[in-house]
Structures are given as structure tokens and as C-alpha cells.
Amino acid sequence: MAKNSSLVAARAAKADEFYTQLSDIERELRHYKKHFAGKTVYLNCDDPRVSNFFHYFSYNFEKLQLKKLIASCYKSQATDRFSQNDSEQAVYLEYEGDKNGSGIPDVDEIGVKHFQGDGDFRSAESIELLEQADIVVTNPPFSLFREYLAQLIEHDKKFVIIGPTGAITYKEVFPLIKNNQVWLGNGFQSGNAYFATTNPDGYAKGVYNPETGLVKFRNVSWFTNLDIAKRHEELVLYKTYDPETYPTYDNYDAIEVSRVKDIPADWDGAMGVPITFLESYNPEQFEILGITDRDNNSGLKTKEYSRDDVPNAGDLNRRGAIRVNGKLKSTFARLLIRRIQP
Numbered sequence: 001m002a003k004n005s006s007l008v009a010a011r012a013a014k015a016d017e018f019y020t021q022l023s024d025i026e027r028e029l030r031h032y033k034k035h036f037a038g039k040t041v042y043l044n045c046d047d048p049r050v051s052n053f054f055h056y057f058s059y060n061f062e063k064l065q066l067k068k069l070i071a072s073c074y075k076s077q078a079t080d081r082f083s084q085n086d087s088e089q090a091v092y093l094e095y096e097g098d099k100n101g102s103g104i105p106d107v108d109e110i111g112v113k114h115f116q117g118d119g120d121f122r123s124a125e126s127i128e129l130l131e132q133a134d135i136v137v138t139n140p141p142f143s144l145f146r147e148y149l150a151q152l153i154e155h156d157k158k159f160v161i162i163g164p165t166g167a168i169t170y171k172e173v174f175p176l177i178k179n180n181q182v183w184l185g186n187g188f189q190s191g192n193a194y195f196a197t198t199n200p201d202g203y204a205k206g207v208y209n210p211e212t213g214l215v216k217f218r219n220v221s222w223f224t225n226l227d228i229a230k231r232h233e234e235l236v237l238y239k240t241y242d243p244e245t246y247p248t249y250d251n252y253d254a255i256e257v258s259r260v261k262d263i264p265a266d267w268d269g270a271m272g273v274p275i276t277f278l279e280s281y282n283p284e285q286f287e288i289l290g291i292t293d294r295d296n297n298s299g300l301k302t303k304e305y306s307r308d309d310v311p312n313a314g315d316l317n318r319r320g321a322i323r324v325n326g327k328l329k330s331t332f333a334r335l336l337i338r339r340i341q342p
């Protein structure tokens with residue numbers, strides 16, 4: 001049992017080792033430039049010797065008018081691929097900008113310090129650095145995403161971080177999204193996130209490209225609580241409601257809208273929409289009422305099925321149910337939303 005759980009932990013740790021491309025960081029962070037002036041930025045899951053987040057912020061330190069940059073790494077895990085990453089001891093680094101006029105961060109301007117412990121983002125040493133920071137930016141270990149985000153919220157930090165898109169539905173994360181404490185960033189180009197990996201094995205066909213050394217994930221998003229222009233763009237609605245196209249759920253007081261672009265302009269009640277709605281969510285245009293997965297968090301649920309009623313009761317209870325050819329069918333996970341009346 002113990003052996004099994006340590007194997008699971010080792011597998012999770014390996015799966016956490018993938019590295020963000022500089023181009024993706026630049027593409028996302030250009031939307032946040034106004035937030036960085038005079039701020040201390042902390043990269044708390046970033047070996048400064050290999051992290052492109054460190055590269056981005058140190059080379060753009062003056063342009064962004066940063067006050068200070070701190071980067072810390074967890075006990076070094078990538079020794080085989082990144083030869084310069086040759087220390088097993090966790091380090092952190094502080095950079096306060098170009099002092100010698102070279103225009104770039106030089107070794108003698110970067111103060112590398114050793115942690116006593118392993119650099120875990122939950123350690124007292126790392127939290128001490130977190131407390132100095134205004135904004136945290138990184139791609140944290142996905143296996144610890146819940147805890148990672150909870151810590152940022154607990155310490156009341158601004159952040160721009162990468163995480164699994166599925167985290168939206170986590171019971172710890174969804175309430176933050178619903179309450180407008182966390183939202184999605186601009187996103188990866190065409191939804192494709194590429195990462196360098198130390199571990200090319202175990203991916204489904206087509207995910208790892210041996211020529212580039214990159215994996216491609218389509219289920220990864222940027223999460224933030226910094227304001228971005230996209231959040232204020234109105235979704236243009238041009239469809240009109242009709243009961244054939246938009247069936248009412250059998251178990252929710254809401255209609256089913258299976259594509260975000262089909263949200264009817266003239267429906268004032270609740271609607272279930274795909275999770276991808278969050279990519280175009282503007283809180284001045286819509287409010288989020290809940291999510292169909294699990295409990296009745298929206299207050300819109302009208303019915304619980306039992307196996308005596310229907311054989312697929314479990315499925316139906318987790319989702320919005322619609323009647324298709326007389327039979328009840330569960331839909332995909334849906335966000336329950338309502339248009340804010342102008």
C-alpha cells in the first residue's frame with residue numbers, strides 16, 4: 001500500500017515537470033502590463049536557471065517598471081535534461097533590476113540564496129517570500145493546483161497562473177469563479193499549450209513531438225484575478241429563443257444552450273451553457289448561478305432521480321437532463337448563467 005502510494009506520488013511529480021514556452025508567456029502577459037508597475041513579482045515554482053517566466057520578467061524588468069522579482073525552485077528535479085540545473089538544493093533569487101547599465105540581468109546583479117528546506121510553495125520560507133509579493137506568476141504543479149490556488153486566495157495575492165482547465169469544475173475552485181474572485185486569462189493560441197518536458201513517456205499518441213521535445217495540451221488555461229480587457233468585451237448575441245431549439249431541462253429550472261454562440265438574445269431566465277463560456281465571460285453581461293456537476297449549488301435543481309424511475313439516475317443527477325425521443329439523456333457539464341438585464 002505504502003509502496004503503491006509512493007509510486008503514485010512519484011508519477012504525479014514526474015507529470016508536474018513540464019516547462020512553459022517563452023512565446024506563450026509573452027502572448028499572455030502582454031495583456032497585463034499595466035498591473036506590474038511598482039510591483040514585486042514572485043515566481044514560486046520556478047527554477048530561475050531554466051524558467052522562461054524568470055527570463056521574461058528579468059529581461060522586461062525595466063519595461064514593466066517592476067520593483068522586485070523573486071523566483072524560487074523546488075528541490076531540483078530536472079537534472080537530466082537541463083544540464084545547468086545541477087544542484088539538488090532548492091534556491092531562490094532576488095533581482096532588483098539592471099544596476100550596471102548593461103540593459104540585461106547579469107550574474108552579479110542576481111542574488112542567489114539557498115533555502116534551508118526544499119522550496120515547497122507551502123513551506124514557511126516560501127510563504128515568507130510570498131508575503132513580500134504583490135503578484136504571483138507561474139505554472140505550478142497541476143497535481144497540487146487546488147492547494148496552490150487556495151494558498152494564493154488565503155494570502156490575498158494577485159496572480160496569473162497556468163492550470164488544468166478542468167479545475168473550473170473542482171469544488172474548491174468553482175465557487176471562486178462563480179464569485180468573480182478568479183477568472184480565465186486570454187488563453188493559449190488556438191487553445192494549444194506547448195510545454196517542454198523531461199519525460200516523453202506515457203502520453204497519448206500525438207501529444208509528444210520528439211522533433212520539438214514539446215508536449216501539446218488542449219486542456220490547459222490561464223487563471224487570474226487581474227483585470228484584462230477581454231473581461232469587458234460583450235458577447236454578441238443574435239439568436240432568438242424558441243422551445244424546440246432550447247429545450248427546458250427536466251431537472252433544472254433552465255434551458256439547454258449547447259453552443260455558446262447560440263445563447264439567445266431574448267431569454268431572460270437561467271440557461272445551461274458549455275464550460276467554454278468562461279472564455280468569453282463578461283460579468284457586466286452575465287451572472288454565473290452555478291454548475292450542473294454535483295450538488296444543487298445554483299438553487300435551480302428541481303428534481304433528483306432514483307434508480308426506480310430511470311436506470312441512468314446517477315448520470316442524470318450529476319448533469320442537466322433533457323428529453324430526446326421520449327428518453328431522458330444527460331448533457332455535458334453545464335454552467336448555469338443568466339443575462340444581466342440592461
Ligand SMILES: C[S@@+](CC[C@H](N)C(=O)[O-])C[C@H]1O[C@@H](n2cnc3c(N)ncnc32)[C@H](O)[C@@H]1O
Nearest residue numbers: 016018019020045046074077120121139140141
Ligand atoms: C508544471 S512545472 C512548471 C515549471 C515552471 N514554472 C514553468 O512554467 O516552466 C511545475 C514546477 O513546480 C515544481 N514543484 C512541484 N512541487 C512543488 C512544490 N510543492 N512547491 C514548489 N514547486 C513545486 C516542479 O518541480 C515543477 O518544476
